[in-house]
Amino acid sequence: MRSKFAAAILLLLSLPLHASEVEYTGAAPESIKIIGLRVPWLLDYEKPGPYNKVADALFSESPLAVHLELQPLKRAMRHFFEGDADCFFMGDTDEAYFIGTPLADTPIIVSEPFNTVNMRVFSFGNTEPFSSVDQITDKRVAVDLGVGGIIRIMQVIPNLTQAVDALNADQIHAMLSKGRAEAALMMDYDYALHAARHPEQALLQFDPALTVQKVQDAMMCKQTPRTETLIAHVNARIAGMSKSGRLVSILRPAVDFAHSHHKPSATAPTYSDY
Incomplete structure (x- = not known):
């Protein structure tokens, strides 16, 4: 942020x-x-x-x-x-x-x-985003400290086998883009703030139909x-x-971004589209 x-x-x-x-x-x-x-x-x-x-x-x-x-x-x-x-x-x-x-x-x-923010499952690239928590239980998952870190995630998704802490959205984007993590758990609002600061970066993907947890700050x-x-x-x-x-x-503008983000389409979206 x-x-x-x-x-x-x-x-x-x-x-x-x-x-x-x-x-x-x-x-x-x-x-x-x-x-x-x-x-x-x-x-x-x-x-x-x-x-x-x-x-x-x-x-x-x-x-x-x-x-x-x-x-x-x-x-x-x-x-x-x-x-x-x-x-x-x-x-x-x-x-x-x-x-x-x-x-x-x-x-x-x-x-x-x-x-009100939503914990989402993020991934990198143009592949279809994860649509179920079950799809990441055996993946290397970066967990943003903004969601409460691993201590909280193990209460929400107890069967994660390869969860690792990440300090912030900057580190998560780096881990995903460099293949050091296959998925990430992060609040959509926190990621939207990160994306607003880095319009030059490729957008991370998430399925808006999948909300791991809804949190009211x-x-x-x-x-x-x-x-x-x-x-x-x-x-x-x-x-x-x-x-x-x-x-x-x-x-705003993070609220608008978080609520309008969608699955990849034939034409990859840019930040200006949001």
Whole structure:
């Protein structure tokens, strides 16, 4: 996610700390600590993307001060599940994440979703894309960390035999195009952001009829009176931005691309076709 989505303009209410943290001031002195999943070109302060703008919009004018720190997947999960973080931005309430953690019996509240994405099976070349998960169980499959990495995929597709972690869409495209992987699991939205940055690359293929998993990106928090106040504020912001069209304008062009991508045709599509 991207130079095309130039550095997100931090609102006047936010104060940058260092490259992975932002402080949003609030009317009350209490502070909410949020851990965000750092995904370059999607949500990242060095390589910002549309979710930077979403975070700015959701946490601006918050009734409570908000401290947002972005961390890589495993560190972010550990910080939220075992540390002192109040909330997880881009959280997933899949029970598999909670089993065996200190939060297994902790009440969790979740905001309304601000984006819906689909996990897809990607491949490279002009061959017919995979139309069933069963077709990749014996393949070497690159798993994007943006879908939760292998730890999550083995809960969704437990019979994968050759799954390997990939850091991002850039690495996945390289692995597929060079034959180091035969298939890849990645969110269509994340790939669309990658394709928008690299119109010179051959498009990866996926069957739009095959959705491995549908995921609603939202914020989840350990339930307390303070986090209930913040979630109510976030939900109000999401509703307002959805009604005004601002949310869609932030999330495009990737939404349009992801929803219009199709199987290969006699004339290979280019990015401009989308």
